[in-house]
Amino acid sequence: MQPFQFLRATTTDQAIQFHADAATRFLAGGTNLIDMMKLDVECPNSVIDINDLPLSTITPTPGGGLHLGALSRNADVAHHPAVLRDYPVLSQAILSGASPQLRNMATTAGNLLQRTRCVYFRDTAFPCNKREPGSGCSAIDGFNRNLAILGTSLDCIASNPSDQNVALTALEATIHIQGKSGKREVPIQHFYVVPGTTPHIETILQPGDLITGVTLPPPRASVRSVYLKLRDREAYEFALASAAIQLGTHGNRITFARVALGGVGTKPWRSLEAEDALEGHAVELATFRHAAAEALRAAHPQSENAFKVDLAQRCLVRALTLATTTA
Ligand SMILES: Cc1cc2nc3c(=O)[nH]c(=O)nc-3n(C[C@H](O)[C@H](O)[C@H](O)COP(=O)(O)OP(=O)(O)OC[C@H]3O[C@@H](n4cnc5c(N)ncnc54)[C@H](O)[C@@H]3O)c2cc1C
Ligand code: SF4
Numbered sequence: 001m002q003p004f005q006f007l008r009a010t011t012t013d014q015a016i017q018f019h020a021d022a023a024t025r026f027l028a029g030g031t032n033l034i035d036m037m038k039l040d041v042e043c044p045n046s047v048i049d050i051n052d053l054p055l056s057t058i059t060p061t062p063g064g065g066l067h068l069g070a071l072s073r074n075a076d077v078a079h080h081p082a083v084l085r086d087y088p089v090l091s092q093a094i095l096s097g098a099s100p101q102l103r104n105m106a107t108t109a110g111n112l113l114q115r116t117r118c119v120y121f122r123d124t125a126f127p128c129n130k131r132e133p134g135s136g137c138s139a140i141d142g143f144n145r146n147l148a149i150l151g152t153s154l155d156c157i158a159s160n161p162s163d164q165n166v167a168l169t170a171l172e173a174t175i176h177i178q179g180k181s182g183k184r185e186v187p188i189q190h191f192y193v194v195p196g197t198t199p200h201i202e203t204i205l206q207p208g209d210l211i212t213g214v215t216l217p218p219p220r221a222s223v224r225s226v227y228l229k230l231r232d233r234e235a236y237e238f239a240l241a242s243a244a245i246q247l248g249t250h251g252n253r254i255t256f257a258r259v260a261l262g263g264v265g266t267k268p269w270r271s272l273e274a275e276d277a278l279e280g281h282a283v284e285l286a287t288f289r290h291a292a293a294e295a296l297r298a299a300h301p302q303s304e305n306a307f308k309v310d311l312a313q314r315c316l317v318r319a320l321t322l323a324t325t326t327a
Contacts, residue, residue: 001037005046009053012178012210018048019208026050026210028071029105031098032114040124041115041131055212056107058082064218070109070176070211074164075100077108087216089225089244093167096229099236109211112165112175112191113203116158117238119143129155130199137199145304146240149312151266152300156199159263160192161238166262167227169270170244171216179209188214192267202267223248223256228319230263230311239263241312243319247278254278254287261295264312271295274316288320289313 009015015026025033025044028051036042056071058080066082077083078094094103094111120126120138127136139147139157148159165188173188192203205211229242241263248256257278261269277291292313299309 002040002043004037004044006049007046008049012053012055012212015048015050015053015210016178016180016208018046019210020046022207024048024207028107028110029073030110031102031106032110036115036122039122041122050210055109061215066216068108068214068216070107070213072108074098074103074106074108074111078103086219087167087171087225089170089227089246090164090167090216092227093163093229093242093244096227096242097163097238108164108214111162112168112211112214113205114162115202117161118147118158121158130158130195133198133200140302143304144302146238146263147302147305148266149264149299149301149305149308150261150269150296151194152302153195153197153199153266155197156195156266157302158195158199158266160265160267161263162268163227163229163239163242163262165192165268166239166242166260167244168214168216169260169268170225170246170258172258173217174215175211176213176215177205177209178212179206183212185215188268189270194266220246220248220256224323226319226323228315228322230315241308241315243312243316245316245319245323247320247323249283249324252283254281254283257291259291259295259316261312261316264296264299264308273297278320283324285317285321288317291320292316 007018023045027049055069057069059067074094078091120128126138147157175186225246227244229239231237239262244260246258257275259271259274274291274295277294281287
């Protein structure tokens with residue numbers, strides 16, 4: 001680990017003021033940042049501890065939604081009565097990840113910004129465009145079994161590893177940001193960027209931007225939500241493919257659909273194609289299969305991960321089936 005300056009902020013304004021440049025990092029739960037620093041993948045000049053900021057509450061919004069403070073712990077969100085009642089997909093997603101100990105530390109904002117698990121990104125002995133722009137991508141001709149098949153580029157095929165973020169995408173969450181030029185709100189669908197020729201840029205955040213929270217819109221009446229995660233083992237493992245859905249039906253018709261996929265995209269992958277293929281159509285296996293095929297139509301698999309095309313489709317079909325058959 002490289003030497004760095006350690007600062008503790010007590011107000012959001014102070015945290016933003018301390019954030020001098022792109023080589024500064026905020027410290028929340030530390031479960032990702034500290035790992036990256038120990039591996040010399042992240043070498044910040046300054047680390048600003050933000051744990052004293054008043055950003056850990058989970059509160060109803062005036063419009064009937066729910067606001068998750070940036071520092072709300074993953075465990076607190078997953079077990080919150082309003083989340084269990086109104087946004088079960090988020091609780092299921094968070095509880096499918098990591099371990100109880102990690103979820104007690106990990107925060108909503110830290111989870112949004114966790115880095116890829118691509119093995120070459122985490123090993124400084126290998127070229128990696130995301131870690132060192134212009135150095136090359138070791139994964140394209142290397143070990144890429146767990147990497148992305150949607151949103152990839154010739155420069156990077158890293159998958160976004162988060163479960164929480166897939167559920168937040170299906171829920172159409174809004175990210176609240178406070179930066180040097182004021183406050184702004186960004187829909188999660190516009191928060192992440194695909195790698196293109198600049199894989200080191202993962203979000204629209206600028207230096208000094210502090211995430212202050214995430215808002216969930218009001219829950220829709222009679223809409224079921226499900227998170228399904230497929231992985232190599234049942235615990236302590238990242239998704240090979242996952243699906244977060246919200247589904248509303250009237251009689252045998254699908255009236256409302258939101259679909260996001262995990263494990264297969266370079267960002268949490270909202271599938272408007274699947275939503276189009278579901279809304280207005282009959283609740284039946286043929287509809288689900290067609291929607292899943294549409295969701296993966298643009299997939300671009302690599303040497304070791306072509307199996308994900310079929311796996312992700314099966315995952316989505318199963319999630320849709322669960323949403324329409326369980327009590
Ligand atoms: C062994 C292990 C297994 C795991 N398994 C899973 C899994 O199955 N599924 C899954 O989804 N995740 C998994 N994780 C990842 C875990 O969820 C993340 O490490 C965690 O969510 C990160 O949150 P944190 O608060 O600790 O972030 P930190 O490590 O504190 O920060 C992460 C990044 O976010 C930035 N940041 C934090 N807060 C803010 C803010 N308010 N504003 C701006 N920037 C901020 C930091 O500067 C840093 O760059 C696993 C982690 C480990 C170690
Ligand atoms: S896939 Fe992305 S993160 Fe992995 S080695 Fe290539 S450039 Fe680096």
